[in-house]
Amino acid sequence: KSRKTADPTADPSLRLDADKHQDEAPSKTKLCVKAAKEHHIPQDPNKILENKVMESVLELSYVKVSVVEMTCSGDADSEGIVSRSVSSHSDLIPGVYEGGLKIWECTFDLMDYFSEAEIQFTNKTVLDLGCGAGLLGIVALRGKADRVHFQDYNSTVIDEITLPNVVANCINKGRRMDSGKDRTASKPPLKRPKIAEGSPDELNKCRFFSGEWSQVSQLLLGSNKPFSKYDIILTSETIYNPDYYSALHDTLAQLLDKNGHVYLASKVHYFGVGGGIYLFEKFIEEKNVFRTSIVKRIDQGLQRCIMEIAFKDSS
């Protein structure tokens, strides 16, 4: 399956909530402090895959979102984000739904970069921050990371998208992604995921969190479970809204190991919301905590970048 189909919005701008017009000046988002929650993997992980239809891209399985849109209602959509995003044709409803149901194109840019730069995940502690489908964390898991944590703003995204994707990819162990170059594979038929014998080891390396960044950070740091800071934080398409920069910056500062690295993938500019790579770079510079470097620029289609971030005083 081509990655174009995996990211159905080739649209150059974000589809914002219908009542927000893209030519309006971006207004301040009311910062909603969505409480943090840890989501546990059920004893029988296969339960998570019930009613799910899977597709695949680059040998990674992911939940078919149009089926989730048709089937997720009532308790399963207690946040109301599936119904609201469908009815308003929105990829983002600031403070309500932050876009995690679909796979965004910079995810694939970052996956390409991992292969090109030979980023090593072996024995690393990794956070997929603003994970949505969680493909970046799944790649880290396949790269033999020691632990991978997944965070999304919306609990529905974690339950209906991230967890099923992680379970499906852990169970479906025969289908490995190696170099990220297998883009020409023809589309496989839609399939039900294979049934697992039990919870494979990889699943035990994973934890899942929903909630606003500062809340998740507090939950992790304040918990009585042992917590070691992350060697690698992966984050794709999370800097579209300048109102969130402070929370994002502080979360990175609190959760990254002193010698850790953040790999951030982003569009150069997010039309309609106002964020973008240079604004975030300037924000970071002013805070004077991290050094940044743009390690890759992508010019096909909308301009995009990969930025590497590390503490100023790191080795």
Ligand SMILES: C[S@@+](CC[C@H](N)C(=O)[O-])C[C@H]1O[C@@H](n2cnc3c(N)ncnc32)[C@H](O)[C@@H]1O
């Ligand atoms: C546009 S989606 C990108 C999803 C995924 N990384 C991808 O590339 O497909 C942005 C993600 O950032 C997260 N996010 C955005 N703002 C957030 C905030 N203030 N607090 C917590 N998470 C946030 C949301 O969970 C959402 O999934």
